[in-house]
Every structure is written in C-alpha cells, then in structure tokens.
Amino acid sequence: MDSIVSRLDLTQIFCDVDDFCQQFEQLWQQQSQLPSMLGEKRSRSQMQLSEIMTIVIAFHGSGARTFKDFYTLTVQPHWRKAFPHLVSYNRFVELMPWCLMLLCCFLHTRKGEITGIQFIDSTPIEVCHPRRAHAHKVFKDLVAWGKNSVGWHFGFKLHLIINEQGELLAFQLTPANTDDRQPVPDLTQDLIGQLFGDRGYISQKLFEQLYQRGLQLVTKSKKKMKQRLVKLMDKIFLRKRALIESVNDQLKNICQIQHSRHRSVFNFLVNLLSGLVAYTYQPKLPSLDLQPKGLPALPPAIF
Template identity: 50%
Template sequence: MNVEKLVEIYYAVNEFLIKFMPYMEKQLLTNSKRKPTRTCSLTLSEIMTVLIAFHVIGFRNFKSYYIHLQQFHSSKFGKLVSYNRFIELIQRTLVPLYCFTQSLSKTKTGCYFMDATAIKVCHVKRAYTHRVFKSIATKGKTSTGWFFGLKLHLIVNDLGEIMNFQLTTGKTNDRLPVENLCKHFMGKMFADKGYISKDLFEKLIEKGAELITQIRKNMKNAFMPLWDKLMLRKRSIIETIIDQLKNISQIEHSRHRSIPNFLVNLIAGITAYALKEKKPSITNIYMTGSQYV
C-alpha cells in the first residue's frame, strides 16, 4: 500500500472536515431526550480515508482490504474497530463524503461531455426477488440490453475531471437530468444521439450552454463547425472515465446489503477518481477569445 497516498487522502479529507463539520452540526436537528453515550475510536476523517483508499489501492473485496489494514497498517490509525463495527459506521460518512467530493477543484473549460451508464444491482432475471434496492431500482434498457438497477449520469470536461453527477432510477430518460447537471456550466456539451431534443437544446441555449450531438440516420444533415465534429469524435473520453469508475474504482457490484452503504461506495469511488493525478484528457485544445479552434 502506498502510505504517502494514504496520508495525502487523509490530509485533504481532514482539512475539509475542519471547516465543514461546524457548519453541518448547525444544520442538524437536536434531540434533547437522547444523547450519544458511545464514542468511536476512529475519527470521521479516518473512516472516510479508509473508504476512499479502498478504491485506490486495488483490492477487489472490502473485507480483505480492511483485514489487511488491521494486520499491517493499524499503527497509522488511532484504533481500528472490528470489521462489523466499521460497516455500521459507514453510513455516518454519506453527507460529508458527498460534500467533500463536490468541493474538489474542477476546471470550467467550456468543453464538456455527457453520458449515462447503468449501475446494475443484480441480474435482470432476479429483479422480482431482489429486496435490498426494491424501493429505488427499476428495469432499464441501454445499448447493451436490459438491466435492473440505477443510472449514473455524468458530465466531464476535456481534462477528464468529473464536473457533476446524478443518480436516477434505471428507467429514467437520459435527457431528464441534463438541465440540473449543466445549470452551473456554460459552453459546449457533447453527447450521443440519445440526448437529441429540440426543447432541451433551446433550454440550454438560454442558459449559455450549447448541446451538440450526432444526428440519426433519418435526420437531415446540418452544417457543423469542424471543431465540433472533431470533439464529437473525442466522446470516448467519458466512456474511458466510466470504464475506470467501474473496473478500477469498483462503483458497480451486487454485494451491497443496504442503500446508504451503496451510495457511500459509489461516491467514494468517484472521489478516488477525482483525486487521481493522471486522468484521461484531450490534448491540443485551446481558445482564442471566445471561440475554440
């Protein structure tokens, strides 16, 4: 395990929580009848560090990873609790972890790529007997076929940074979350044919964002600047990022036993990717004035 990376993650998380937790505690509703009597030997910073580091160091199973920490790296933490107790503590990190992910620096380049990917929670044939995600998962269809689960919608820039993300049910139309994803960004949004919509195009134009997609076979060919055509061919960048999230950060697997822990695993995987020094990117892009060339 790269100890330097572990320290780097802890430092970033701890610096954020020092500023964030006082604000969060002010927003929480107090209950004078019940006061906590049990204190945890692990700090919130340490718990979040353990969760994020799992998606960095390459373990495929969280239990094996945690046992490895107990055996070889326990001195780097205050006092590691048992595995079962740690699983109970994971839910505490959901809100702070999400806010930490959103606080990470992102560059508004004006060149963005959008896509959605299926997050399968079980095989589609077992959908009727699945119980953990019964309240939120639905059947959906992608270009690869039917699935049962959720959809992760992403918007990334040409530097490979994840600008925003949103989780929806599996049957949600890819175009539905676009306005919310793009509300803080201006520039060109490149997407596949599934995002073609005149109404959506007009709504985004009003907000300073231009939706650019490929055309379907039955549509008339329209004039498009050369740079836009070149960028449409570079859409593979977001597919590469999704591949890394699924196969390296392991945001998709069917072993979850609770929805909050699933959400923490997903956000921790996205956070681990965001903290990477080397990301997929598109080179030789620059702007003169307000026009890309």
C-alpha cells in the same frame, strides 16, 4: 500496501479530508445531519470521520476486489500506526453511513474546472443480476429496469459530465428507466460553452433551453434526420466523445462503483461517492491533448 500507495497519495487524501471535516465539525454535532434507522441510538466511536472516509476512499483506489479483504488483510495489519483507533470489520461497516453527507459535500469540492468543453453520458449501475431482480429487496422502490445498447439491466443510472481533462463537473443518480435528457437542465446549471453528447440527448426543446443559458448542446444526427452543417471542431469533439466512456470504464473497473454485494442503501451511497472521490485522486486521468506539439500554451478561452 505498495500497490495502493502507488495508485493514490494517501497522505494527501487524509490531509484534504481531515481539513474539510474540521470545517464541518459543528454541523456534525447535530443529530439531524446524520443518517439513522428508526429507533436507533446515535453511535459513538473513537475513530474520526476523516479516518473512516480516508479508508473507504483508499479501498476504491486500491484495486482490491472486496472491502472485507482490503480491511482485514491491509488496513488492520499494516495501517494501525496511522489509525490507532481501528475497529473490527463489522463495526467499521456500521460506521460507514455516518460519513455519507460529508462525503457528498467533499466530492463537490473535487470538481474540475469549467473550460467550456464538456462531455455528457450515462452508465448503468446494476444492483444485482437481472435473474435475481424479482427477489431483490435492498433497493426496493428505488431502482427500475433499464435498457441500453448492451441489453437490459436492473438498478440505477449514473449521469456524468466531464471536461476535456477528464475531470468531474457534475453527476446525478437516477433509476435506470430515466430518460437521459431529463437530468440535463439540473446537471448543467453552472456550465457554459459546449456540451457534447450522443444521439440519446437529441431534443429541440432541450437545445433551446440550454442555448438561452449560454450552453450549446452538440450531438450527432440520427439517420432519418435531415443533414445539417457542423463545424469542423464540433465534428472532431464528437469523435472524441469516447473520452467519457473511458471515464466510466475506470469508475467501474478501477474504482469499483458497481457491485452486487450491497446490504444497505446508505452503504451503497457511501461506496458510490467514495469511488467518485477516489477517481479524482488518480495520478493520471483520461484526457484530450488539445495543445499542438511545438506551440506555446494558449490562454483560456472566454465564453
């Protein structure tokens, strides 16, 4: 429990989540807002949705390897005073899909500030080992094969945009065979300034489309492309693009947004969203120090 508290401020998380849930209480009274299986009756529980969300977010920020061990060895023995209506592990897993929509909406409130400097990248989210892909059924017709510099993978692809402070600005989940350039127009609807990406985002059509909206796409050139002049600051930021790879590393190895134990599409989405939320509560995010030492802070740039 001490290691969990040292990573995240659970009191702050619960207060933020509970305040948010109260604003949506009337919406959650409508059956159409909740995910359910065909013929399944709406579940009732004394546990509040804010409590369920807090526990799931806490797991993804705890460093625990499995949710079952976290719930049975940490939550049930030590957190019963804080959550007096705790249910069994199996019942809690049944309740998790009911907070899916609220988690998605809450994550949007955790987005960072648009500063005019953005980095974009995608990372694979495997749903099973490639050797078991032929027998995989949970995500049938939702996932696909994809390939990157590491090799082949079976599952989804998570597209992310962050600012120079490592804060999440936009995200989208697609099948693994989706071209990295395809989700960019939707992901960048509200962004301005500059967007730095790798060579996978090179496209004259995409560049012109974004430029008309006040967003400049900056990428490295391919070896066979003609050499072009690049501003010094743009070249520096391209070298700092590894920042978003550090974010992807934290999401997978600390917040555990990827594992192969999912038995439900809804629970997969709950775990993915709660992992992203847990990342936003990390005490220190990967970031770029753009302020020269010994100089006063500069006012924000206007684009």
